[in-house]
Amino acid sequence: MKEKEQMKNKTGYIMLLIVLGLYGILYFVHAGKTLQALEATFGVFKTVAPILLVVFFLMAFLNTFIDEKSVAKHLGDDSGFKGWFIALFGGVLSHGPGYIWYPMLQELRKKGALDGLIVAFLYARSIKLPWLPLMISYFGLTFTVVLTFYVLVGAFVQGIFAGKIMNEAKKDR
Amino acid sequence: MPRNVQRLKETSLQTFKTLQSIAPMLFAVMGLVGIFETFVTPEMIHKIFNAHAIHDMLLATTAGAVSVGQPFLSYIIGGELLDEGISMYAVTAFILSFVTLGIIQIPLEFSIFGARFTIVRNLLSFLFAIVIAYMTTLSTSFLSGYFS
Structure with missing residues (x-):
């Protein structure tokens, strides 16, 4: 190590x-x-x-x-809907460049957070709340609402895919 | 309570060491951001498009991944591209990859999360930028037609 x-x-x-x-x-x-x-x-x-x-x-x-047990409970295998909710909304609310959050996310991973949830968090960060009014003024309200919706769905689906791929890779090792 | 304070001290030191270990890579990424912001201009990005939807969508995703800066920059460049006749598919893909992909932060991501995680996440983000751009443009034009 x-x-x-x-x-x-x-x-x-x-x-x-x-x-x-x-x-x-x-x-x-x-x-x-x-x-x-x-x-x-x-x-x-x-x-x-x-x-x-x-x-x-x-x-x-x-x-x-926060110990491994509580991370596993809220963001681990059995976290279910709550885990996805925390990852997606945490991602939307997080501020600044993505790479600033890497060390903290890796700490959570080490404590048992699912890879899929980390991937979902990082993708949901593409919704930038403070910039939404500017996006509306450039591309319209319909576009902004539709894009925001698909990004949230996309973050969830991407998290599921990433989780499955990473799990398969872990099994193969 | 004192036990928690002692633990907080220990973990603060541990956290400081973690951040210290990634500091050189973090500074390197910030240095690269500065170079890209100054040397890669919006005009350069404009020049690579040729108004063929699929070609433009793939290029836009790559251009977004290479570009850096505040998210509003992608809206401004996207708006200008739209005015010049570039498809909404490409513009949406550009806006998405601008914030979800970052070629210059890959070394940092790699050193913190490891190779497998970084490759899987970036490939999926590339693919999803294209899929979401396609779905968003189709849905927006459908809804705009429906409500107008």
Whole structure:
């Protein structure tokens, strides 16, 4: 497990070095735009930092007060309708870029949450409540309502498919 | 109660270590987002479409997966594409894949969830962007015709 963790760290540092290298090369090709890209990155960081803080507290809370038993009960094999409800509406209500939520979702997975529910959560995130009025103004109310409905159904169906595929893969191992 | 406080301290430290271990990858992804936001312009996305429904739908899904930014950007680009005669199927697929797929965050997803989960989720999301785009456009035109 520790080796896996170290490997994860190593991959992260390699990836960061590649990105820094890319910035270096781009700076020589197009200095002005590269500085703009750096500014954009800083903008992303400013957006993400407060959400990351929320995720940090949620993860700490989760690890302190919620044990494997209760995760299994609410998001595990026997969670049923309640599990899907939590995954879909949690996804709709969650804020910020999806990758911010990955560590917390992986913690839930480790504690017994179903893969299908995690996939459904991530897909339901495509409904962005604060942006719905803008979507209505661009594409109309009918389109927005229909798309929202199909995304919720799609997240549920995708979760079922993903769960089945992942279960089959686990059985084969 | 003190036991819980002690546990909270321990888990906070553990959580901090988890976040610390993914921090380099997280910063790398943010760096890539900055590059894509600056160097991949909406004009570039416009240029790849040619008004053939299936071709455009597949391309739109891929373009959405490669693009990054706030969701409203996909509505603005989608609106412009519609004005230029690109099909609603393609525009819907673009809007969906813009928020559900992310090529540049795949390394992070891979390192946290593992290869199998990442591949299954992304392939399904690609497929569902196309299916949902098709169903949404058909249903919307049916309902618009019914209510008008």
